[in-house]
Amino acid sequence: MQHQRNFGPAMTLPAHWYHGAEMYEKERRAIFAREWQLVGHLGALREPGSYIATAIAGWRVFVIRDRDGNLRGFHNLCRHRAGPLLDDGAGHCDILRCKYHGWVYDTEGRLRRTPDFGEAAGFDKADFGLFPIHVGTWRGLVFVNLDQDPPPLEQGLGDLVAETAAFPMEDFTGVREVTFDIACNWKTYTDNFVEGYHIPSIHAAFNAVIDFKRFTAEARNRTVIMKAPQRDGSFYGGVWLWRYPNTTLSVFPDGMNTSSILPLDWRRTRLIYNFYFRDTSPAAMTAHEQTIARNCGVVEEDFGICETVQGNLEAGLYDQGPLSPRQEDGVRYFHEMVRDSLAAAG
Numbered sequence: 001m002q003h004q005r006n007f008g009p010a011m012t013l014p015a016h017w018y019h020g021a022e023m024y025e026k027e028r029r030a031i032f033a034r035e036w037q038l039v040g041h042l043g044a045l046r047e048p049g050s051y052i053a054t055a056i057a058g059w060r061v062f063v064i065r066d067r068d069g070n071l072r073g074f075h076n077l078c079r080h081r082a083g084p085l086l087d088d089g090a091g092h093c094d095i096l097r098c099k100y101h102g103w104v105y106d107t108e109g110r111l112r113r114t115p116d117f118g119e120a121a122g123f124d125k126a127d128f129g130l131f132p133i134h135v136g137t138w139r140g141l142v143f144v145n146l147d148q149d150p151p152p153l154e155q156g157l158g159d160l161v162a163e164t165a166a167f168p169m170e171d172f173t174g175v176r177e178v179t180f181d182i183a184c185n186w187k188t189y190t191d192n193f194v195e196g197y198h199i200p201s202i203h204a205a206f207n208a209v210i211d212f213k214r215f216t217a218e219a220r221n222r223t224v225i226m227k228a229p230q231r232d233g234s235f236y237g238g239v240w241l242w243r244y245p246n247t248t249l250s251v252f253p254d255g256m257n258t259s260s261i262l263p264l265d266w267r268r269t270r271l272i273y274n275f276y277f278r279d280t281s282p283a284a285m286t287a288h289e290q291t292i293a294r295n296c297g298v299v300e301e302d303f304g305i306c307e308t309v310q311g312n313l314e315a316g317l318y319d320q321g322p323l324s325p326r327q328e329d330g331v332r333y334f335h336e337m338v339r340d341s342l343a344a345a346g
């Protein structure tokens with residue numbers, strides 16, 4: 001019979017994993033260069049030439065609808081001297097013109113013109129097309145993957161797929177994008193997102209409209225699924241989802257929000273939230289504006305604590321702490337996934 005030994009509670013990642021260029025560089029390659037990343041919604045990519053440009057852990061990328069109607073993804077980087085083609089955000093263009101010296105690419109990524117470049121022996125435009133990336137769509141949401149040979153998107157999404165099956169996501173229209181920058185490591189913020197343990201201390205108004213005693217966080221198949229019964233006055237639908245490594249999706253009674261938790265460097269993180277609703281008539285939008293404002297208020301309540309924790313992780317005294325099986329299984333799971341990704345990358 002196998003002898004079981006108790007090694008004590010699960011412990012957090014060591015504090016030094018939360019800062020420094022070396023760990024960040026490892027995570028860029030092991031996690032952000034390999035995992036499917038949410039970049040936006042098909043609603044912004046209807047016409048040929050419409051695009052969404054963003055940055056993923058330092059890699060600037062964009063998705064564009066080409067002249068034949070196909071979605072294509074590329075690094076937002078000119079093959080001449082690494083200039084940018086597009087500013088971040090959604091927009092429309094007929095051709096892709098580099099902002100540095102004006103080289104022109106078509107929407108298929110082929111280099112078409114190199115104004116005033118002159119003759120250079122052996123230079124062939126065909127050798128200098130844009131670097132392509134993989135694009136996938138799922139229920140209206142658009143994802144990219146920087147890996148040359150990524151797993152199928154739905155596999156990468158894990159149980160986000162099953163957990164949202166009952167929600168009419170296809171009926172929702174994007175109405176607002178909100179961006180926040182926080183001065184902490186992306187994992188410090190994520191640790192906070194995947195547990196509800198801090199709700200009574202940090203989110204008093206939110207705590208008043210949920211039944212905190214019955215808050216649950218379940219971790220499985222690349223996701224953390226958080227649920228709580230709602231009381232009167234809550235604008236939430238009672239389900240908050242997170243998908244490894246950095247996608248969130250929260251459900252409202254008549255809409256949802258998504259977010260991407262994007263490292264800018266090892267101690268700065270950008271959150272890009274998008275809000276979607278079924279009914280976007282002017283009458284309905286009045287209530288939705290309130291939902292957006294209150295939701296953003298809850299999001300912002302976490303920033304102070306995350307930035308203070310970041311400072312304490314960097315200060316050099318604390319190393320690791322124990323995780324509650326009941327309250328912090330999402331944190332344990334996230335840390336296990338990070339450890340696995342770094343181990344797999346070698």
Ligand code: FES
Pocket residue numbers: 078079080081082083084098099100101102103
């Ligand atoms: S870097 Fe793009 S044209 Fe020079």
Ligand SMILES: [Fe+2]
Pocket residue numbers: 192193198202203298302
């Ligand atoms: Fe929070």
